[in-house]
Amino acid sequence: xxxxxxxxxxxxxxxxxxxxxxxxxxxxxxxxxxxxxxxxxxxxxxxxxxxxxxxxxxxxxxxxxxxxxxxxxxxxxxxxxxxxxxxxxxxxxxxxxxxxxxxxxxxxxxxxxxxxxxxxxxxxxxxxxxxxxxxxxxxxxxxxxxxxxxxxxxxxxxxxxxxxxxxxxxxxxxxxxxxxxxxxxxxxxxxxxxxxxxxxxxxxxxxxxxxxxxxxxxxxxxxxxxxxxxxxxxxxxxxxxx
Numbered sequence: 001x002x003x004x005x006x007x008x009x010x011x012x013x014x015x016x017x018x019x020x021x022x023x024x025x026x027x028x029x030x031x032x033x034x035x036x037x038x039x040x041x042x043x044x045x046x047x048x049x050x051x052x053x054x055x056x057x058x059x060x061x062x063x064x065x066x067x068x069x070x071x072x073x074x075x076x077x078x079x080x081x082x083x084x085x086x087x088x089x090x091x092x093x094x095x096x097x098x099x100x101x102x103x104x105x106x107x108x109x110x111x112x113x114x115x116x117x118x119x120x121x122x123x124x125x126x127x128x129x130x131x132x133x134x135x136x137x138x139x140x141x142x143x144x145x146x147x148x149x150x151x152x153x154x155x156x157x158x159x160x161x162x163x164x165x166x167x168x169x170x171x172x173x174x175x176x177x178x179x180x181x182x183x184x185x186x187x188x189x190x191x192x193x194x195x196x197x198x199x200x201x202x203x204x205x206x207x208x209x210x211x212x213x214x215x216x217x218x219x220x221x222x223x224x225x226x227x228x229x230x231x232x233x234x235x236x237x238x239x240x241x242x
Contacts, residue, residue: 024081032069046238083206103201111194128169
């Protein structure tokens with residue numbers, strides 16, 4: 001009997017504090033501090049469909065709880081929900097307090113080139129002109145390649161037009177705006193030539209060790225969806241993939 005009780009206790013701990021098979025997720029649908037601008041409804045639609053597909057895949061149930069951006073993690077601490085959807089980076093000091101799922105939506109910067117170019121990474125652009133937006137954090141990435149010549153531009157159309165006109169070999173922009181422009185105004189002229197250059201993204205975040213079983217099931221579903229291109233297909237449906 002003692003062994004049975006111990007087993008049940010371990011099983012309950014692995015499943016997290018949600019009880020049963022329902023995971024309560026705190027969500028701030030404005031996604032601050034990130035500003036998705038006109039893409040916000042597409043991001044929200046994508047998240048909604050993805051959670052439904054994961055629920056169908058592994059039998060998990062999700063209850064979304066609306067929260068304000070500035071009290072999102074306070075609600076997590078107070079037990080109003082079991083996990084949150086957030087762009088909080090999994091830095092070492094954050095990983096000491098929280099468990100992170102794999103990214104459900106990559107947001108990091110990507111390399112953009114002309115459609116017929118063969119560049120696939122920053123290391124192949126030695127000696128070339130690469131554009132970024134004014135005050136962009138992409139400068140820190142490119143500075144690791146001192147032979148790349150950085151040019152700054154005030155807007156996304158300005159930097160992308162510079163590639164089309166041959167003034168630049170490439171540009172580095174955040175993934176979602178890049179996807180939006182490349183698949184629309186610059187279709188057939190430009191392409192996204194790389195995977196995201198950082199691990200910035202939206203993911204599920206739970207208190208350390210409190211939802212281990214759920215997090216494992218969630219990641220298993222994500223891995224399966226990525227392998228079968230289902231994640232990509234859902235993102236394309238919501239205009240979040242080239």
